[in-house]
Amino acid sequence: MASESKNKTREIQIKEKVYTTIPFGSQHVALPEPIKFIFDTENEIVKEIKFDIAYVHRGIEKALTTMFDFRKAPYVVGRVCGICSAAHTIPCAVVMERAIGIDREIPDRAKAIRMIALEINRLQSHFLINGHLAEVCGYENVFMHIWRDREMIMDLADMLFGNRVQYDVVCVGGVNRDIPKDKERVLLDKLNEIEKSVEFMEKIFTKDRTLVSRLKGLGVVSKEMALEYGIVGPMARASGVKTDCRVEDDWGLYKDLGFEMVTMEEGDSLARCLVRVRECYESIRIIREAIKSTEEGEISIKVTANPKYEAVCRNEAPRGELFYYVKGTGGIMPDRVRIRTPTLANIPILPEVMKDVSYNDIPPLLMSFDPCIACTGR
Amino acid sequence: MKELPPEKGIRNFSVIETTLEKIREKIREIYDPKKVHYIGVDAYDDGNKMEIRYWFLKKESNVVLLVKAPFDYGEKVPSISDIVKPAFVQEWEIADLFGINIEGRVENFFLTPESPRAPLRRGDKLGK
Amino acid sequence: MSIFALSRVKSPWILHYDTGGCNGCDIEILAVLTPRYDVERFGMINRGNPKQADVFLVTGPVTKRCRERLINLYLQVPEPKVVVAVGSCACDGGVFRNMYNVENGVDKVIPVDVYVPGCAARPHQIIDGVVKALEILSKKTKENIELPEYIKERFPSLNDRRKVLEEMRKR
Numbered sequence: 001m002a003s004e005s006k007n008k009t010r011e012i013q014i015k016e017k018v019y020t021t022i023p024f025g026s027q028h029v030a031l032p033e034p035i036k037f038i039f040d041t042e043n044e045i046v047k048e049i050k051f052d053i054a055y056v057h058r059g060i061e062k063a064l065t066t067m068f069d070f071r072k073a074p075y076v077v078g079r080v081c082g083i084c085s086a087a088h089t090i091p092c093a094v095v096m097e098r099a100i101g102i103d104r105e106i107p108d109r110a111k112a113i114r115m116i117a118l119e120i121n122r123l124q125s126h127f128l129i130n131g132h133l134a135e136v137c138g139y140e141n142v143f144m145h146i147w148r149d150r151e152m153i154m155d156l157a158d159m160l161f162g163n164r165v166q167y168d169v170v171c172v173g174g175v176n177r178d179i180p181k182d183k184e185r186v187l188l189d190k191l192n193e194i195e196k197s198v199e200f201m202e203k204i205f206t207k208d209r210t211l212v213s214r215l216k217g218l219g220v221v222s223k224e225m226a227l228e229y230g231i232v233g234p235m236a237r238a239s240g241v242k243t244d245c246r247v248e249d250d251w252g253l254y255k256d257l258g259f260e261m262v263t264m265e266e267g268d269s270l271a272r273c274l275v276r277v278r279e280c281y282e283s284i285r286i287i288r289e290a291i292k293s294t295e296e297g298e299i300s301i302k303v304t305a306n307p308k309y310e311a312v313c314r315n316e317a318p319r320g321e322l323f324y325y326v327k328g329t330g331g332i333m334p335d336r337v338r339i340r341t342p343t344l345a346n347i348p349i350l351p352e353v354m355k356d357v358s359y360n361d362i363p364p365l366l367m368s369f370d371p372c373i374a375c376t377g378r
Numbered sequence: 379m380k381e382l383p384p385e386k387g388i389r390n391f392s393v394i395e396t397t398l399e400k401i402r403e404k405i406r407e408i409y410d411p412k413k414v415h416y417i418g419v420d421a422y423d424d425g426n427k428m429e430i431r432y433w434f435l436k437k438e439s440n441v442v443l444l445v446k447a448p449f450d451y452g453e454k455v456p457s458i459s460d461i462v463k464p465a466f467v468q469e470w471e472i473a474d475l476f477g478i479n480i481e482g483r484v485e486n487f488f489l490t491p492e493s494p495r496a497p498l499r500r501g502d503k504l505g506k
Numbered sequence: 507m508s509i510f511a512l513s514r515v516k517s518p519w520i521l522h523y524d525t526g527g528c529n530g531c532d533i534e535i536l537a538v539l540t541p542r543y544d545v546e547r548f549g550m551i552n553r554g555n556p557k558q559a560d561v562f563l564v565t566g567p568v569t570k571r572c573r574e575r576l577i578n579l580y581l582q583v584p585e586p587k588v589v590v591a592v593g594s595c596a597c598d599g600g601v602f603r604n605m606y607n608v609e610n611g612v613d614k615v616i617p618v619d620v621y622v623p624g625c626a627a628r629p630h631q632i633i634d635g636v637v638k639a640l641e642i643l644s645k646k647t648k649e650n651i652e653l654p655e656y657i658k659e660r661f662p663s664l665n666d667r668r669k670v671l672e673e674m675r676k677r
Contacts, residue, residue: 026575027523028554032532034524034572053467054488055571056526059605061475062497067604079601082530082626098390128533147540154537165530165626229464230416243415248440310389312442314435323417323433340418340433340468348464374529377488377569490570493607 019047022359026055032132033373037362044359049351056377061337069332070096070307075168080339081375082165083128086121087317088339089170090114091324094251094315096172099307099328107298108253110174112290115252116160117167117175118315119283119290123194124153125318126276126283129370130201133273136363137214142204149197156190159183174300184291191284198280205273215270219353219365222267229349233320233342234275235369239267245316257289269368276370306330317342319370341375384441391442398430398455401447405432406461408445413437419468421476422446425501428476430455432465451501457481514560514586515644517549520636521559521583525576525612527566530626531593535563543629548637556582561639563632564616567595567602568609580616586646588639591618592632594625601625 019040026034034055040048060080068076073096074089081088093114097103131146154164160179161167169175179187205211221231226239236243244261246254262278264271307328315322320342327335346369357365382393396404408414417433431446449455457480459466466482473483477496489495524532538545539552553559556579568576580589591612594600599610612618619642622635661667 026572027556027579032522032524032536033529034526034575055575056524056566056569057488057571057607058526058567058569058602059497059607060602063602063605076601079528079595079625082528083533085528085530132536144541147537148542151537151540151542163626164628165534227411230411230462231464248435310391312391312433314442321417325420325433327422336422338418338420340420344418344468344471345464348467372529374527377526489607492573493570497606 024362026052035371035373039354039359039362041359046354046357046359046362049354051347051350053347053373053376056374058378060378061339064337065333065335070328070334071172071303073334073337074170074172077339078166078168080341080378081372083125083372084121084317084319084322084375085165086117086167086170087315087322089168090118090251091313091315091322093170093172095311095313095324095326096307096334098311098313099309099326099334100172100303100305101309102173102301102303102305103251105301106174107301109178109294109297110299111251111253112294113175113179113299114170115254115290116179116287117169118252119287120153120157120160121167122283122318123280124150124157126280127153127201129367130205130273130276133215133364133367134204134211136367137211139211142208142211146197146201149194149200152190152194152197156187156194159186171300173303176300178296178299179291181296188288188291191287195281195284198277198284201280202274202277205270205277212270215273215364215368216268218269218361219357219368220266220268221349221353223265225349225352226267229352230345231320231349232345233316233318234279235272235320235346237261237263238271238275240265243321245314245321249314251313251315253290253293254286257286257293259286269365272368272370306332307334317375319343319372319375320345339378341372341378343372343376346371347376381443391444394443394445396445396447398447398449398453401430401432401445402456402458402461404445405458408434408443409462414443416462416464417442419465419472421472421478421498423476423498423500428478430472430478432458432462452479455480511644511647515640518560518636518640518643519553519558520550520561520563521554521556521579522552522563522565523572523576523579525564525566525572525596526569526608527593527595528626531565531596531632534626534629534632535565535592538629538632543633545633545636548633548640550636557584559583560587560643561636562587562589563592563636564589564612564618565592565596567599568612568615570607570609573609573615576612576615586643588619588643588646589616590620590622590635590639592622592635593627594623597621597623 022039025036036052038050039046074093077088077092078085127150131143135143158164161169221239223240226236226241308330310327313324323340325338329335384390415435420431422429427448429446429448434443469480470484470487473480474488475498596612602608620635620639
């Protein structure tokens with residue numbers, strides 16, 4: 001009798017699909033930033049996902065039109081996100097220049113220094129996320145190794161720009177400081193060492209059995225899906241979509257220096273990881289070329305007018321396409337600034353990919369997406 | 379409803395101006411995931427009227443395209459998230475920040491009950 | 507000094523929460539745990555669990571949505587505890603001061619013991635701040651707790667306040 005009634009309740013449960021709800025965040029040891037997911041799971045298989053991405057909403061878009069004038073704007077948007085700070089300051093400065101109408105007069109040396117800042121930013125971000133990915137896979141050893149090597153890049157940033165996280169080297173009209181000859185030499189020396197540690201990272205993520213078997217085939221995004229959801233950055237490139245704003249927008253010297261896009265076809269977590277590792281080689285090459293191609297000289301032009309036109313700028317942040325729009329009115333503050341961050345484009349596909357994945361695979365899958373919540377909230 | 383090409387020095391993107399009734403048709407006409415990349419949703423408020431704006435990128439010619447439609451305060455705005463799948467996140471965000479009545483919006487997606495209502499609005503302020 | 511207080515200072519465990527900053531300080535806190543700075547030599551480990559923590563590291567200017575979570579986490583950390591505000595924006599709002607969704611600093615919400623300024627705070631500064639916090643922690647006991655302002659607002663009657671204090675001492 002008892003077993004019969006037990007069976008009956010079980011049947012009802014199966015019919016009604018009783019899901020176990022697991023909250024993940026906003027405070028969690030695997031998350032350095034506040035994001036909240038609510039997973040409805042059935043036998044540890046995730047069925048439904050709800051997300052809350054607005055813990056970090058501060059109102060920077062409004063502050064740019066009411067509190068800070070356009071010369072301060074690049075420094076403010078650097079604080080949108082600390083991991084991709086240079087990636088934010090550059091398009092903001094460029095879009096202001098375009099709205100004033102002086103973007104064609106920026107000296108080449110300034111463009112080269114902007115590129116160096118962006119690529120150093122990209123290197124440290126890729127090191128960061130790959131190390132963090134290894135940590136959430138339970139491979140703390142690799143995490144410590146990668147983060148130890150990352151300190152070399154942080155030292156470089158400290159030496160060149162005077163700060164470890166917020167470079168604040170880009171201003172409207174050029175850059176704030178030049179790179180002298182002796183520092184160039186140190187930079188080129190250090191890049192050789194960094195290249196060696198990228199090789200080490202590539203060896204681990206291609207040869208190590210633990211990591212490869214954990215990440216291979218996890219969270220596959222096909223090319224059709226990537227196009228349909230309009231995803232950007234290393235995620236799209238791992239699915240075989242050829243998109244990179246460094247060649248699509250022309251604020252830098254990327255076209256002159258030659259640029260090779262890294263793409264892979266698999267579209268799984270391992271491919272996303274490897275795209276990031278291989279982009280590091282390209283970044284190192286670009287820094288070398290940028291230093292060689294320009295000489296010390298003029299680094300900024302005088303800005304006398306206020307922004308009065310409409311302009312857009314697209315920049316490739318470490319996480320993907322970053323879109324800035326500005327509408328000037330001729331006053332010192334613009335009328336509207338719109339920031340579309342890469343994670344905002346990559347979030348809509350997240351519930352789709354996480355569906356029918358085992359719960360213990362969620363942390364590495366989420367980290368391979370490389371979400372940046374401070375960017376998303378603004 | 380012609381496409382205005384970029385004008386050097388004034389703006390570096392092309393514009394299509396349309397109306398609220400025709401915006402869905404227009405986007406269905408131009409949007410093709412293989413040729414057009416969806417960038418984002420934006421709104422604009424000049425104090426008298428609002429505007430909904432959709433940003434796209436034409437992949438072949440590498441030109442940013444803006445599709446915009448003006449509307450009055452309080453008017454119901456159709457959602458395009460069935461045509462452009464990833465549009466829903468930014469639509470909800472814009473709905474919160476501007477207080478726009480977009481179809482299928484989620485209340486307090488970006489704001490909190492304690493934060494000011496529709497902070498980016500200029501005219502026709504909402505309460506609090 | 508009791509044996510508990512002694513051991514508490516020798517192995518303080520860290521709880522870290524980002525209340526809406528730019529991530530810069532959070533990444534520097536992670537960097538503090540890695541080989542170059544190696545904060546484990548002070549016996550510190552980053553634990554996600556508030557119930558095991560002694561040192562509460564808070565970054566960010568406290569957005570309106572994070573406010574309740576921050577208070578909740580603060581109450582869950584057992585007494586005695588120290589709160590370290592890391593970064594300029596955690597100290598007084600920094601660049602985000604007076605933006606519409608921001609509370610202008612951690613000390614507007616929970617009591618702060620040590621302020622670490624800098625945008626972003628360097629790892630050396632963070633280590634220095636935490637070591638200073640340990641000195642404060644060694645002087646704190648379960649008995650000399652003071653109720654924070656926001657709890658006084660919530661519980662106007664003295665009787666209720668006494669109950670909350672007893673509740674906090676038990677943790």
